Amino acid sequence: MSVDSATVRKIASLARIAMRDDEVEAMVPELNNIIGWIEQLGEVDVTGIKPMTAVIANTLRWRDDVVNADPQTGGNIRTKILANAPAPEHGFFGVPKVIE
Amino acid sequence: MMTNLTDLGIAAIRDGVRDGAFSAREVATAFNANVAAARGLNAFLVETPDHALRAADAADAARVAGDLKPLSGVPIGMKDLFCTEGVPTTAASSILGGFTPQYESTVSGQLWSAGAGMLGKLNLDQFAMGSSNETSAFGPVISPWRRAASNAALAPGGSSGGSSAAISARLCPAATGTDTGGSIRQPAAFTGISGIKPTYGRCSRWGVVAFASSLDQPGAMARDVRDCAIMLEAMAGFDAKDATSLEVAVPRWEAGLSGNLKGKRVGIPLEYRVDGMPAEIDALWESGIAWLKDAGAEILEVSLPHTKYALPAYYIIAPAEASSNLARYDGVRYGLRDLPEGAGLQDMYAATRAAGFGPEVKRRIMIGTYVLSAGFYDAYYTQAQKVRTLIARDFDRAFESCDLLLTPTAPSAAFALGEKSDDPLAMYLNDVFTVPSSLAGLPAMSVPGGLDAGGLPLGLQIIGRALDEQGVLNAALAIEERAGFTARPEAWW
């Protein structure tokens, strides 16, 4: 697969990273270089091999349905939630107006 | 009175405070002074002398009260990837500019509970993406080491380069690191210190800024193996807040230390003899083999056939996870917001992320987004995860015939700042020996083995079975006892 500037633009848009034309052009050979290199993985015969799901054998634990059982992962901490907000507004996060 | 308190490691400080040889406050004051005097290294992003002094005073009081804790009196450095309550945390990225966590990461919290104090937040590669510390938005850390007869600024390794530089320059006796593909081991090797990445799941990731979730693992960095064992004991442990945390007891690694390797079989992986490896690295490896034999271990050759595919698999999996993990930096709830005149929500995202992320972070987000995008997912991501299964299986098979593996940590000694930063691929290849064990989640450690011709440190890597940190630490100790590594950088900063 070879990446062209249109692809870079599309990927940058998906990733929400604004890029000037010169940045796009600079990224084309860089990505091609890296992607060309990772494509050697295609050589590996993976017939019958399952993709890795857990690197160390372990099963998913569940927690009990208890509100604020651990204050570090519970609610009622609005001040903390909004403490770093660039535009806190009456208890909300403010963002530029969205038209749905 | 002691010669120089900042020459002491964790065990010596702990024991000295306990025995009344010096006070914890004296120790903290000495390290605070070193930190302040070494700003030219750019190792610390935030200095927290008061935190260190408060913990020291608590330690001195605890000594009087007779309830000293495992790390009472020990001031440490905290990689700025760990969220620390009330102390700015940036992951060395402008996108987290001004962010002050309202919470404490599990690992840092455990260290404070164990009595440690914080000297400051350590610089790193931005979002832990890098092997030289040059991707930090706040400038690279400069290694305290210099090549013989040269003033060229060298890389301290990465991503835990602030940690490695600070420890080797005696700015702190120990520091936390995180390792995704070698970010503890490679900087440890570059700066002549020890560093251990435990088994994936040993240390909680809760409160650690995520790079690649299936690979990220906090670990310990210090000047010797014993100090790594002490530090890791305080950091490790089950955490119900991390679904990948292992529900197993933390062994008493320090108490279990022994450099006697009688009955241990150490495998030498054939495939790690890569093309163009410097003769010095090869020679170091041979020395390592000799030292382990001398310690009683049996040496045998083993094969890890999929080794050459580890790096390309890593450079699919890690960027893919990162592209998603870093989607939360959008300028809505914290950190940087770039809102150009008249911009809508999506424009704000794109502007914020363009302004906030550095070039290497953008590059990896782009790769990760690309490999996950429609039509490519199976060819790249699924294929990489299958190869990962094969790599893990290689290790399983090798560990049928041996207990530990010995390899070099990195293919070279520290390179100069700027030497590889124009060629991402060349930089990526620096992790060739550390990435496979990361993909398999195995414990691995770098320990200093010697110096290259230019007088720069070289590291040896020990890889163990899952949960066998003790075996790894013991083999590293056996090397440490025989390598006689005493070199340290002369203070020029």
Place this chain on the structure above:
Amino acid sequence: MVSSYRVKGATGDWEVVIGLEVHAQITSKAKLFSGASTEFGAEPNAQVSLVDAAMPGMLPVLNGECVKQAVRTGLAIDAEIHRWSRFDRKNYFYADLPQGYQISQLYHPIVGEGSLLVETEEGEKVIGIERIHIEQDAGKLMHDQHPTMSYVDLNRCGVALMEIVSKPDMRSPAEAGAYVKKLRAILRYVGSCDGNMEQGSMRADVNVSVRRTGEEFGTRTETKNVNSVRFIQAVVEYEAKRQVAVIEDGGKIVQETRLFDPDKGVTRSMRSKEDAHDYRYFPDPDLLPLVLTEEFVAECKASLPELPDAKRARFVDVLGMPPYNADVITSDVETARWFEALLAAGAEAKAGANWLTSELFGALNRLGKDIVDSPVSPVQAAELLGLVADCTISGSLAKQVFEAMLETGDGAAAIVEDRGLKQTSDTGAIDAVIDTILSSNADKVEQYKAGKEALFGFFVGQTMKAMAGKANPKIINDLLKKALA
């Protein structure tokens, strides 16, 4: 059953094809991956944890209750329960999605294929269910609080949802409505979702396409977050007509996301989701695969209540209830629960069902109350019905007594006693009245005896009137027959 619903186009009839993705909020106290409360109506951003706000370094931990409820729901629709499932990340950028991805299940959902039996006026039909997966809800955006800003509230963010995806098996608005009602009934029986559509605990993405009968499926549109049965049906009708008009004008249907405007009754293209088609799903590396044991699934199964279809069949077959009453009573879990409490308190099934569907429903309607808030309890109602059954009061008096119960909250027996409403079975007293009535209506007695039998009702009425309604009608009948013989 084949639906006869067709959209009449200029060029002929069109069939509509409907698939529904119902998002049902799982009944749980805490969120899917954090310990924040799910309760409705809190202050903005009050029920938000560091995890929900996607602070750096925060990690999800699964709420086991949500797994249990999804499995129970799957079992209730006879679906396959996957012993191995997994959470994937669906990546997109929006202000209501702090992580920049929704944790969902694309590749390996917890529940596989199942089905639902629905009934419309045209008959019964089985609607296939493709899958049920567990996922996080998003936050809320408010657009009308500030001239240039939208406000983000993350209280809903991270609340557990089941997404129940039907097959494209529905062919009319009526079928879509019946499907949603039946699904809602089952969720409420199981207790996995409260089914409250007004509060948004159940809402549907409505997929609609049109085709000529027998042809391939057409291109579909997806109208998001429709939150009432009526609106769902309106979306189907509107979209089907719109699509037919587009196609007949030589246009093409674009596969897109649309929004329903309930005020205007129309759908429109959703601008904000225009380019959100590449979600870059991949397994969430913060969560391990979800593995269910046989024991766990068996426990879920054992915890299921009798479901509406089974209950309806039992009411008809065992209790001998008319199918209509059985339908009405079993279609909502609270009604069924109330009715069964009524039976448990001693009421007779048929009379109880009749009374509930006419008297009680009528009263609740008037009062604007749900059955759970009924001012009369099942035990009180059983007492009332008992007084009718043992002829203490007549059916018509029972209505009066019921009104009095609603007003005063007193028991039926007490009201009957206090107000002297007890029906008399004293044959002597009734006979005396009958004598008077027959003698003062001698002409009518003659006509009756001559064959005008319809007058019998007149004598009953007169007697009852003279007894002030308090005579046992059966005794009046018997005594009158004797007296007129």
